[in-house]
């Protein structure tokens with residue numbers, strides 16, 4: 204799950220970035236509205252955290268521009284503006300959720316998980332598929348009743364495939380979710396992670412769609 208943070212306050216941006224990474228999200232951070240809009244229009248983020256008071260382009264302008272181009276990325280507005288009029292304007296401009304600073308990082312992470320599962324068409328907090336259960340909040344995986352240890356990228360990859368079960372995800376889409384800016388993508392890393400997941404779970408859980416990508420078949 205890869206999150207874009209659009210926040211001009213350096214301390215706050217650094218804090219959210221570090222906090223999200225600790226919670227198991229991949230995250231990138233930009234410091235003005237123009238950079239935020241460009242990033243959201245060029246890469247498949249799972250969700251965005253958007254400040255309203257931003258240099259170059261306000262948060263509301265970013266939202267309106269995004270939605271005008273039918274970009275449906277879930278957006279959580281995170282701002283110091285706390286009046287009902289501000290909340291109404293933010294949600295009516297295309298925001299999906301609204302939090303007022305100061306905020307609790309655990310609550311922010313839980314709201315992001317809720318937005319992401321809704322955007323994928325789900326409501327249940329646990330992702331289940333046959334004898335496999337993935338808990339995005341606890342970051343645990345069980346297979347046939349047993350806990351299975353997964354590396355961070357293996358977990359993210361499995362989470363992404365389960366959220367989109369029944370749909371083929373391309374290499375590029377999967378790599379974009381696994382690697383924030385500045386992290387080198389090794390050329391066969393994706394295949395290695397898929398191989399490990401098949402070994403730790405079941406050989407037939409993840410299907411290779413030749414020349415396209417990977418999928419967990421729908422039930």
Ligand code: CA
Pocket residue numbers: 210211212254255256257
């Ligand atoms: Ca600001």
